[in-house]
Amino acid sequence: MNIVVVMADQMTPAALPFHGHRATRAPNLEALARDGVVFEAAYSNSPLCSPARAVFMTGQLSSRTGVYDNAAEFRSDIPTFAHYLRRAGYRTQLAGKMHFCGPDQLHGFEERLTTDIYPADFGWTPDWDQPHQRPSWYHNMSSVTDAGLCVRTNQMDFDDEVIFAAERAIYDHVRGSDGRPLCLVASFTHPHDPYAVPARYWDLYCDDEIDLPRVPLDRAAMTPHEQRLWQVCDMGNAEVTPAHVRAARRAYLGAVAYIDDNVGRIRAALAATGLADDTVILVTSDHGEMLGERGLWYKMNYFEGGARVPLVVHAPGRFQPRRVGEAVSLVDILPTLTDIATDGKGLAPVSPIDGRSLLPHLGGTGGHDEVLGDYLAEGAVAPIVMIRRGTLKFVHSLADPDQLYDLATDLDERHNLAADPGRTTLVAELRREVAQRWDLPGLDQAVRDSQRRRHMVVDALGIGTAAPWDFNPPRDASRQYIRNHMDLDDLEARARFPRVRA
Incomplete structure (x- = not known):
């Protein structure tokens, strides 16, 4: 089976029609969900772009890989699903954002078709030693106060390039002579803020359709985080x-519709090339989006808005349509893809992974119901960890009071049960489990040491000649389109699909 992974950025399930949003226009995503396996409780293990994507790629938590935040190096010696699938005989390609920090910008992908939208250096390193100093490079509220119509944005420029590259990769694959199955990741930056969309997407909605947040801002009730x-x-x-x-919120739904259009283009390319029936499509996101719930925006927390992600696996010929209620997460993607690639045989990991294959869920034969997470980036002053099991979610940090929510009766997480006398034994058990799974004092020290090293490196590399790590897609114009060393008839015959002659 070919594998196509579509990753949106900052896309919350609450904004999708197949998770109950009555206004969102997303017919292509709805079609995938209708004929695929929909995970109702999928999570980001570390709700921030770069750490979440490293978890997705490696099957390992941030505390294991050292990809703590949006400027932490992703080491080259950590195997990713691109490495495993490449060894299993796949052609691995990436179009779009993956926010790899450091000089390795491939991490197992044989071909990277576009640059990234975000920088690859250490400039966005948080500083837990100065918790009251706001980082100047981070989000402010202009994304919200300036939200609305636009003609063009930086993000639209990027994602239009991503979809063109992804479509072309599919067509090039069937026109070429590479006999390997394809693993293509198309990773878009929408619907990530800023919330600005062209009229085509803005006009899909009217203000009356746009609900305001269910949980209002209450500064007095806010947790320390x-x-x-x-x-x-x-x-x-x-x-x-x-x-x-x-x-x-209206512009955000417009951006979801833009992603949906691109999903439709990918599906159309697969159908036109005859690959649709032989391709598994996986759709997900790196983290969610608060959209003003609790007065918060963006992500960086373990509330449902910030941490839950969509996850749909579409392969009707292989997996019957169903909805899965058990809690799973991005850390499970690597073992799942290797299971799909090997028809369930799997590939023995060369180093420990924290994820578990979703193949039992996909086949309707059971599966796990547990998510572990650790958040180690801006907004924290010490490691924040999360355990979601069954209907309960436990959030713990040495710097903050515990949080415990029962999502069966409190989906909006308004009632913290951690101090409930009836939950004393449970909270004590969860705290013991946290202590067994994580060395929180040691992890705190490791994060601070990493931040200090990176701040020093940033300062040093800012002096003199710069040597950027940002990915530059290789392009050899002498081998593109028509050149004098090529046989014109042969070229045109090979480039035309379907071929009219051998």
């Missing part, structure tokens, strides 16, 4: 009105 996020995102220096909130 919420208070820190308030400061990190400079929320106190912006006046956010209901009109701003409605415009931001």
